[in-house]
Amino acid sequence: MKAFVAGATGETGRRIVAELVQRDVPVRALVRNLERARELLPPQAELVTGDVLQPDTLPDAIGDSTVVFCATGAKPSLDPTSPYKVDNEGTKHLVDASRDQGIQQFVLVSSLCVSQFFHPLNLFWLVLYWKKQAEEYLQKSGLTYTIVRPGGLKNEDSSASIVMRSADSLFDGSIPRSKVARVCVEAVFCPDARNKIVEIVAKADAPKTEIAQLFAGVG
Template identity: 75%
Template sequence: MKAFVAGATGETGRRIVQELIARNIPVRALVRDVEKARSILPADAELVQGDVLDQQSLATALGDSTVLLCATGAKPSFDPTGPYKVDYEGTKNLVNAAKSRGIEHFVLVSSLAASQFFHPLNLFWLILYWKKQAEEYLQKSGLTYTIVRPGGLRNEDNPDSIVMQNADTLFEGSIPRQKVAQVCVEALFEPAAQNKIVEIVAKPDAPAKNFGELFASVT
């Protein structure tokens, strides 16, 4: 297995890279600024310069990767096309490149409430709407996928247990980014994670379950 990580220098992406390296999985990290990435990512990660909006560069950037994890996301800005370009067009470009390179498993970090059009987050340039469109494009691609929809993201880890449920059944809650990264990486190893949307939060009073049990509980 060799993992390609898009959005590798983001807060969630960098934790995914760390998690993969900890599991001794070789990583190709797609970055726009190599110097900046060197100061953020583990030295073991192979850095590949590129951009999800540059369709032509992606197939080359993927190289000999066998799995792809996408943790890109539009940064808050005054550009109303940001979520459309990054969360939809960028993901679409990655899906197309993954198909052309025979990627075995595509893990996409999306968001809780992605299906709720009238959610307040859609006031920010339809950010959830475009995440949902990207999800649907991946689902229709024919690729093996896992779509991970985390709740509110926290930078600090905590000992709370992960709660995992079916799509459109969790509507509130938060989760540390470290746990999101663990779910994304474990999805590559759990057959029960394939071709599913999983919604995740973390709760102190939830029963502790292993990843096999968590993924198997989602239909």
């Protein structure tokens, strides 16, 4: 297995890289700024330059990777096209390149409530709507996929347990990014994670359950 991580210097992406490195999985990290990436990512990660908004950069960047993690996301800005470009078009470019490269599994970090058009987060230039469009594109691509929809993302870890449900079952809650990363990485080791959409939050009163068991419990 060799992993490719898009959005590798983001708050969630860098945790996915760290989790992969911890498991001794070779990692190619897609970055735009090599200097910044060297400061943020473990030295074991192979840094490759490219941009999901520049599809011609992606085949060489993916190289001989066998699994892809997409943790990209539009940052809050005054640009109304940003979510459309990053969360929709950028993800589609990565899906296309992954299919052409024969990738074995594509793990996409999405968001809770993407199916709710009138959700307040869509006031940020329809960010949830565009994430949902990208999800559907991935589902129709022919690639083996796992779509992970986390609740509100927290930078600090906690002892709370992961709660995992099927699509459109959870509508509030939060989760540490480190737990999101663990779920994403476990997905490529767990047959029960394939071709599923899962929603995850963390709750202090939930029973502690192995991630593989959580995937198995989602229909």
